Amino acid sequence: MKRTPGQRAGLSFDAVLAAARDLIADDGADRLTMRALAERLDVAPNALYSYVANKTALLDAVLDSFLADVDLPSPDIDDPVAGIFALMASSHAVLLQHRDLVPLYLERQGSRGPFAQRLGEVTLGLFARAGITGQEAREAMRVLIVFTIGFAAMAPRMPDASESSAPLSEGELRATYLNGLRWLLAGIGLSS
Amino acid sequence: MKRTPGQRAGLSFDAVLAAARDLIADDGADRLTMRALAERLDVAPNALYSYVANKTALLDAVLDSFLADVDLPSPDIDDPVAGIFALMASSHAVLLQHRDLVPLYLERQGSRGPFAQRLGEVTLGLFARAGITGQEAREAMRVLIVFTIGFAAMAPRMPDASESSAPLSEGELRATYLNGLRWLLAGIGLSS
DNA sequence: ACCTGAACACCGTTCAAGT
DNA sequence: ACCTGAACACCGTTCAAGT
Numbered sequence: 001m002k003r004t005p006g007q008r009a010g011l012s013f014d015a016v017l018a019a020a021r022d023l024i025a026d027d028g029a030d031r032l033t034m035r036a037l038a039e040r041l042d043v044a045p046n047a048l049y050s051y052v053a054n055k056t057a058l059l060d061a062v063l064d065s066f067l068a069d070v071d072l073p074s075p076d077i078d079d080p081v082a083g084i085f086a087l088m089a090s091s092h093a094v095l096l097q098h099r100d101l102v103p104l105y106l107e108r109q110g111s112r113g114p115f116a117q118r119l120g121e122v123t124l125g126l127f128a129r130a131g132i133t134g135q136e137a138r139e140a141m142r143v144l145i146v147f148t149i150g151f152a153a154m155a156p157r158m159p160d161a162s163e164s165s166a167p168l169s170e171g172e173l174r175a176t177y178l179n180g181l182r183w184l185l186a187g188i189g190l191s192s
Numbered sequence: 193m194k195r196t197p198g199q200r201a202g203l204s205f206d207a208v209l210a211a212a213r214d215l216i217a218d219d220g221a222d223r224l225t226m227r228a229l230a231e232r233l234d235v236a237p238n239a240l241y242s243y244v245a246n247k248t249a250l251l252d253a254v255l256d257s258f259l260a261d262v263d264l265p266s267p268d269i270d271d272p273v274a275g276i277f278a279l280m281a282s283s284h285a286v287l288l289q290h291r292d293l294v295p296l297y298l299e300r301q302g303s304r305g306p307f308a309q310r311l312g313e314v315t316l317g318l319f320a321r322a323g324i325t326g327q328e329a330r331e332a333m334r335v336l337i338v339f340t341i342g343f344a345a346m347a348p349r350m351p352d353a354s355e356s357s358a359p360l361s362e363g364e365l366r367a368t369y370l371n372g373l374r375w376l377l378a379g380i381g382l383s384s
Numbered sequence: 385a386c387c388t389g390a391a392c393a394c395c396g397t398t399c400a401a402g403t
Numbered sequence: 404a405c406c407t408g409a410a411c412a413c414c415g416t417t418c419a420a421g422t
Contacts, residue, residue, distance in 0.1 A: 007403080008405060034396060044407055046397075055396065106295040106345050120351060143372035145351050150342015153298050159312060159337050180335035180376065187375020199422080200386060226415060236388055238416075247415065 009043050013051045016041065020062050029100040032059075056108040063105045064113025069094045072122055080129035081190045085181065087123060088148050092177050095152035102153040120145075130190055140188045147184060151177045201235050205243045208233065212254050221292040224254075248300040255297045256305025261286045264314055272321035273382045277373065279315060280340050284369050287344035294345040312337075322382055332380045339376060343369045 019040050023032055034055055038045040052058045071090040073083035095102055112120075120141065127137040151173075158168045158176075168176070185191075211233050215224050226247055230237040244250045263282040265275035287294055304312075312333065319329040343365075350360045350368075360368070377383075 007407090011405080033394090035394085046399095046408090047406055049397075050405055103295050103298040103345075106349070107299060109348060112349075112351065116351075139368050139371060142351055142368055143375070146342050146346050147339055147372070149346060150338050153295075153345060154338050154341060156301060157298070157304075159304065159308075159334055176331050176334055179331060180339070180379075183335070183376050183379020184372065186379045187372075199388090203386080225413090227413085237414095238389090238418095239387055241416075242386055 009041070009047065011041065011043065011047065011051060016048060016051045016058070017061055017065060020058060021065065024062065024098070024101065029098070029104060032062075034058075056110045059101075059104060059108065060110040060113055063098070063101055064115045066094060066098050066101075067091070067113070067115035067119060070115075070119060072119075073126070075125075077126075080126040081185065083126045084123060084130070084144070084190065085185060087119070087126070088144055088181055089178060091119065092148050092151060092181075093174075095149060096155060096173070099152050099155045102149060106149075106153060132188070132190075143188075144181070144184060147180060148177075151180070201233070201239065203233065203235065203239065203243060208240060208243045208250070209253055209257060212250060213257065216254065216290070216293065221290070221296055224251075226250075248302045251293075251297060251300065252302040252305055255290070255293055256307045258286060258290050258293075259283070259305070259307035259311060262307075262311060264311075265318070267317075269318075272318040273377065275318045276315060276322070276336070276382065277377060279311070279318070280336055280373055281370060283311065284340050284343060284373075285366075287341060288347060288365070291344050291347045294341060298341075298345060324380070324382070335380075336373070336376060339372060340369075343372070 016037070020032060020037055023037055023040055027036075034048055035045045037058075038048055041048075048058075052061075071086065073086050077083045123141050123144075124137055127133065127141065132140060155173055158173065208229070212224060212229055215229055215232055219228075226240055227237045229250075230240055233240075240250075244253075263278065265278050269275045315333050315336070316329055319325065319333065324332060347365055350365065
């Protein structure tokens, strides 16, 4: 608004990404619009398109950046099954902190970012050390990931089967997820 | 457009719901807007609000109406565990037919409809016959439901961990889901 | 009660231009 | 290359009015 055409605002992809994260933290994921983001950066809405292809790409980048917070088990962990458990549990905790973002991520067709890919590679490495490789490992990992993301996405509307009761507490949510994770690992043939 | 104020269009909630289903079938869930739906019914957009509180309520009703297609096992089925398996597998198949609707359903805060409630009751009944009741049964059911809905929601972006490969086929998707379902049932303590 | 016209307050994205 | 003004083509929803 203050700038005339030709004056630079000094934006960058990282600055846009950081502003998007801040906006979500302050106002919630549903308030993340290109126009609100531009306003926060004190820039015209279309200026963002110099750094982001579209909103979907931005959303993908934001979610992937959050995955950087997932704790990676140390590569030389003794028990690979415990490593898989810890990795999934940490992923669930991180996604749960951004639960309103997950359905938005599922809604649009986008690509997985570098952090997500790294998580997949680490998981497959742990599977290999636990004696599961190839197609079998990929299928098992898929099941674990879907369960983990699905649980975060469904957290705000967890089915309860009772007519009028309080929504699940954070602790109940967590306990239910961890139970399911244990069941899946046992079913896969990984007893911890 | 042809009608003047005061002339009735003969709408009803059921007609609106049916038109919404038709629109999704014809054009996809992302094309379901209040305005497009009104146009299909040859009515002004705001006329819909005489029958639907808002778009979220409509979306909830549409998804619930699809759940009517889930095959309910006969109440006197011999093996309750087989009944649970069949019920979840059928739910997954139905949701997979409307996979683009599921993330939209997750995105908004809404209530569960009568068909979803009925499915929950039937499932708890089967759990009881399998010897699992109370809080334990509700937790196990929650895990199964989250896994089932999560799998349908993630179907269009199933993680693959390989850089450039074709997306999973319908058959692979189905097989992976059924494997996970078996693992969960085994973990819950229900061996079929 | 059921519908319309008009409007409000937004969206994402594109285009042409300016430096 | 990076930004702006202006516009396009939409949204969901509300309000006041007509019969």
